[in-house]
Amino acid sequence: MKILAFETSCDETSVAVVENGKNVLSNIISSQIDIHKEYGGVVPEIASRHHIENILPVFEEAMEKAECRLKDIDYIAVTNTPGLIGSLLVGLMFAKSLSYANEIPLIPINHIEGHIFSNFIENDVNLPAVSLIVSGGHTDLYYINNENGKIKIELMGETLDDAVGEVYDKIARILNLPYPGGPEIERLSVGGEKILKIKKPNIEGYNFSFSGIKTYITNYINNESMKGNKISKENVAKSFQEIIVQILYDKVLKAVNEKKVNTVLVAGGVSANKRLREKFKELPENIKINFPKMEYCTDNGAMIGAAAYYKLKNKEYDIKENKYNLDAKSTKEKHKDNPKM
Numbered sequence: 001m002k003i004l005a006f007e008t009s010c011d012e013t014s015v016a017v018v019e020n021g022k023n024v025l026s027n028i029i030s031s032q033i034d035i036h037k038e039y040g041g042v043v044p045e046i047a048s049r050h051h052i053e054n055i056l057p058v059f060e061e062a063m064e065k066a067e068c069r070l071k072d073i074d075y076i077a078v079t080n081t082p083g084l085i086g087s088l089l090v091g092l093m094f095a096k097s098l099s100y101a102n103e104i105p106l107i108p109i110n111h112i113e114g115h116i117f118s119n120f121i122e123n124d125v126n127l128p129a130v131s132l133i134v135s136g137g138h139t140d141l142y143y144i145n146n147e148n149g150k151i152k153i154e155l156m157g158e159t160l161d162d163a164v165g166e167v168y169d170k171i172a173r174i175l176n177l178p179y180p181g182g183p184e185i186e187r188l189s190v191g192g193e194k195i196l197k198i199k200k201p202n203i204e205g206y207n208f209s210f211s212g213i214k215t216y217i218t219n220y221i222n223n224e225s226m227k228g229n230k231i232s233k234e235n236v237a238k239s240f241q242e243i244i245v246q247i248l249y250d251k252v253l254k255a256v257n258e259k260k261v262n263t264v265l266v267a268g269g270v271s272a273n274k275r276l277r278e279k280f281k282e283l284p285e286n287i288k289i290n291f292p293k294m295e296y297c298t299d300n301g302a303m304i305g306a307a308a309y310y311k312l313k314n315k316e317y318d319i320k321e322n323k324y325n326l327d328a329k330s331t332k333e334k335h336k337d338n339p340k341m
């Protein structure tokens, strides 16, 4: 089964062709990072305009690379929530038009579910598993189980304030580093020392909070600047990254022990971080840890195609339902099986 998938929720225009949820025939990503760098973050209006310019050539390239024609495509999948509304609408309208004109069924996909299923690409996942999603917009912990052949996704915890990627970007901005901040902080931290004694926030259960860490670092930089002291960006980056990685590790370890799973899945833009990947190797030996390949960490169409495949397998998709009145939603949508998600 071949799924043509569209992802335009933020600043990446991506189109992929995915076969049977695992085999990626093409995954073309046109990133707008260089455009938004100038502004220190994604400017929604500019992002949607660039999606409009990019979507047709990216679609054509994805079809060409996959050596496909529309008659070979069984389903069209598209991210319709959550994300920047203007950006989502470009992908959704394009996918809807293709679906309507070519009579190919349309499958709406939640972007976060896309990240979850990026771990299933080119990889056999043993369920149950604990899945950590760390991106620019989300920091969520899920329990994923297979119930009578149906994959169930249950939200265990989420950030109460900023997402991990968002704090990486904000700290980078304070340090006058370019956008996106994650890779910059990772690069600088290699030469740094953990000189700041940042306390772990005391958050019960599986929720997260990162705003206190952001405030602590902002105050440290302001105080040192006022005293006329030189700030070592390397040391700040290292201290910041170490506490972040420790918080994520501790919550996952707690979840693994409580849920008694042997599989940990980590996905989303921050899962590209090498220190995070290194730290997770400290999990008990019986735990199989999966990080997606680098190209499936940040936003991409392949993960949307993979998620659509499992949605079909789960029979969560009603072919008779009219999908042409489908709308885009910017906020995190409630999951059908789990109103907390």
Ligand code: KG4
Residues within 6 Å of the ligand: 010, 134, 135, 136, 137, 138, 164, 165, 166, 168, 169, 180, 181, 182, 183, 186, 268, 269, 270, 271, 272, 273, 274, 297, 298, 299
């Ligand atoms: O998943 P993603 O592409 O977009 C969202 O859905 O938000 O994630 C983007 C986020 C950005 O905040 C970026 O700074 C962060 O992922 N990121 C990283 C790294 N690469 C990207 N954070 C830490 N280390 C990295 N190597």
Ligand code: ZN
Residues within 6 Å of the ligand: 111, 115, 135, 136, 268, 269, 298, 299
């Ligand atoms: Zn994302």
